[in-house]
Amino acid sequence: MQDGDIERSGAKSAGEAGPKKVFVKSYGCQMNVYDAQRMADVLAPEGYVETATMEDADLVVLNTCHIREKAAEKVYSELGRVRVLKQERAAQGAETKVVVAGCVAQAEGAEILKRASVVDLVVGPQSYHRLPDLVRAAKSERVVDTEFPVDDKFSALPQPAKDKIRTRGVSAFVTVQEGCDKFCTFCVVPYTRGAEVSRPVAKILADVAALAEAGVREVSLLGQNVNAFHGEDEAGRSITLGGLFERIARIPGIARIRYTTSHPRDMDEELIAAHRDLPQLMPYLHLPVQSGSDRILDAMNRRHTAAEYLSIIERVRAARPDIALSSDFIVGFPGETDAEFRDTMRLVETVGFASAFSFKYSPRPGTPAADLGDQVPEEVKSDRIHELQDLLVKQQRAFNAATVGRTVDVLLEKPGRHPGQLAGKSPYLQAVQIEDAEARIGDIVRVEITAPGSNSLFGRRIEETAIA
Numbered sequence: 001m002q003d004g005d006i007e008r009s010g011a012k013s014a015g016e017a018g019p020k021k022v023f024v025k026s027y028g029c030q031m032n033v034y035d036a037q038r039m040a041d042v043l044a045p046e047g048y049v050e051t052a053t054m055e056d057a058d059l060v061v062l063n064t065c066h067i068r069e070k071a072a073e074k075v076y077s078e079l080g081r082v083r084v085l086k087q088e089r090a091a092q093g094a095e096t097k098v099v100v101a102g103c104v105a106q107a108e109g110a111e112i113l114k115r116a117s118v119v120d121l122v123v124g125p126q127s128y129h130r131l132p133d134l135v136r137a138a139k140s141e142r143v144v145d146t147e148f149p150v151d152d153k154f155s156a157l158p159q160p161a162k163d164k165i166r167t168r169g170v171s172a173f174v175t176v177q178e179g180c181d182k183f184c185t186f187c188v189v190p191y192t193r194g195a196e197v198s199r200p201v202a203k204i205l206a207d208v209a210a211l212a213e214a215g216v217r218e219v220s221l222l223g224q225n226v227n228a229f230h231g232e233d234e235a236g237r238s239i240t241l242g243g244l245f246e247r248i249a250r251i252p253g254i255a256r257i258r259y260t261t262s263h264p265r266d267m268d269e270e271l272i273a274a275h276r277d278l279p280q281l282m283p284y285l286h287l288p289v290q291s292g293s294d295r296i297l298d299a300m301n302r303r304h305t306a307a308e309y310l311s312i313i314e315r316v317r318a319a320r321p322d323i324a325l326s327s328d329f330i331v332g333f334p335g336e337t338d339a340e341f342r343d344t345m346r347l348v349e350t351v352g353f354a355s356a357f358s359f360k361y362s363p364r365p366g367t368p369a370a371d372l373g374d375q376v377p378e379e380v381k382s383d384r385i386h387e388l389q390d391l392l393v394k395q396q397r398a399f400n401a402a403t404v405g406r407t408v409d410v411l412l413e414k415p416g417r418h419p420g421q422l423a424g425k426s427p428y429l430q431a432v433q434i435e436d437a438e439a440r441i442g443d444i445v446r447v448e449i450t451a452p453g454s455n456s457l458f459g460r461r462i463e464e465t466a467i468a
């Protein structure tokens, strides 16, 4: 999960009054970050340029997340701030339109208009390609669009300009699959994002080729269940994620492929083999398990056991021994006993994760688990999350410490914290800082890791740049 993708664009649009400005703030998962970029892209032909400061914005878009209660509540506290801003701007004769997009928009729809008078437009994750029309309509009335339209949203989205892609960096997200049919009993995603849909292979390849031409070196393929991908190729055949990787690996310039988020049920042989056969596919797998207890996994409707998860991990490790593993965990699912929590701790000990996300169970309105009687008290959830996170942090430190002294390829992504430093990522998604006068952003350099830091590793370039 990551928050916020706010960026600045230097482009000017025509018009005496100067360009209209849009500020987009994203909460929640990477798909929201991707969507936020696409919202900016669809508004660009309308004369909107992006601004990194909400204070200058004529259009404020909050791209929201509904996954846990805290995430959903963030939007209302932010709207309080937006409201003050809108009033201040109005006093100076400037109009501000306020949009709530994303998963809270989908889940709450018109409720948001009732609860927050500052909001002019509510638009769901499957309708944002209609933003230009919706924003026009919102000039005269308050608008809600939370339909799941039959038209393909992605086809209606314009390709961003090359320089725009470049300012977004050398690592880019590409949504290849959206929605979820799995209906885990705790989760809102099937309701906020709709049914599982894979994009056609040719369109994905065209998007990736355009990114590569603009200088992108790494693509992260996104989907709520990305490994359930089954997009059609030109011949009408259904292609798996492993098959898609193979085709993407042939696109010149693309040196690294990543993907998230996978479901254990969809880890097929082709995908595991891709980890063995494709050097471009990075040795990193985020595979959420949620719990180590079979009874809880069943109550969550995950449809696999802890042993099945461990056997997948074994197969993946056999294919790619150096693979770094990551996962998501929920503690305090309704009815979770101490012994069942111990099962989760044991699974973590058994696997050894390079990184992980863990959450206290948050009952979400409309999901089956929210109505279960046996809710776990808050203090118990807190104790369990602390214990779990202590172990996960220990494992992450051990993983990073084990990299010290090793040589890894680092994709340089941005200037480092201090002048003369560059920051990038190892194949295992570790942040690495190097001091280097010659290397440039977008280079992949061989780096010897010299020391672990609190948030990133430090290293020294040992060889000339590796060009794919």
Ligand code: SAH
Pocket (backbone or CB within 6 Å): 067, 068, 186, 187, 188, 189, 224, 225, 261, 262, 263, 288, 290, 328, 329, 330, 359, 360, 361, 362, 363, 364
């Ligand atoms: N599609 C992915 C993840 C979707 S949401 C998957 O299938 O795993 C990201 C993570 O948020 C989940 O993996 C889960 O750990 C967490 N999450 C989802 N709903 C939650 C809830 N109601 N309470 C706490 N954590 C939740």
Ligand code: SF4
Pocket (backbone or CB within 6 Å): 180, 181, 182, 183, 184, 187, 188, 189, 190, 224, 225, 263
């Ligand atoms: Fe949510 Fe489960 Fe679907 Fe993941 S697989 S998005 S956790 S319902």
Ligand code: F3S
Pocket (backbone or CB within 6 Å): 027, 028, 029, 030, 031, 032, 064, 065, 066, 067, 102, 103, 188, 189, 192, 193, 224
């Ligand atoms: Fe949140 Fe929606 Fe992503 S609920 S995690 S923004 S799919």
